[in-house]
Amino acid sequence: MDKTQLRQSIREWVKMDIEASALKQKLRTLNQAKKEISARLLVVMKDENIDEIDLNQDGKLIRQVKKTKQSLNKKQLMASLSTYYKNEDEAQKTAEYLLNSRVEKINESLCKK
Secondary structure (H helix, E strand, O other), rough: HHHHHHHHHHHHHHHHHHHHHHHHHHHHHHHHHHHHHHHHHHHHHHHHHOOOOEEEOOEEEEEEOOOOOOOOOOOHHHHHHHHHHOOOHHHHHHHHHHOOOOOOOOOOOOOOO
């Protein structure tokens, strides 16, 4: 790649980055509006005990209830292991092993500042 091609590639990259930023901003605005409307719809559907609404040819709007577990952090891990082992030293060793054995993932990317 010669200097002219490099400059052209950089210009294209910057132009695409600017366009992507504008689209991301619009997407953020749309998602925020959608989130607010969803919250209102969920309240009404829950109050009226409605599980799904038929949208004719666009499918159905379904209220789903999912239970999820909170992410595990060092403080919670230590508390749980201390309770399980009834021994602070054993809990500390196990927690350190688990925290240190996590796989590290490396990602590379370009960004403009």
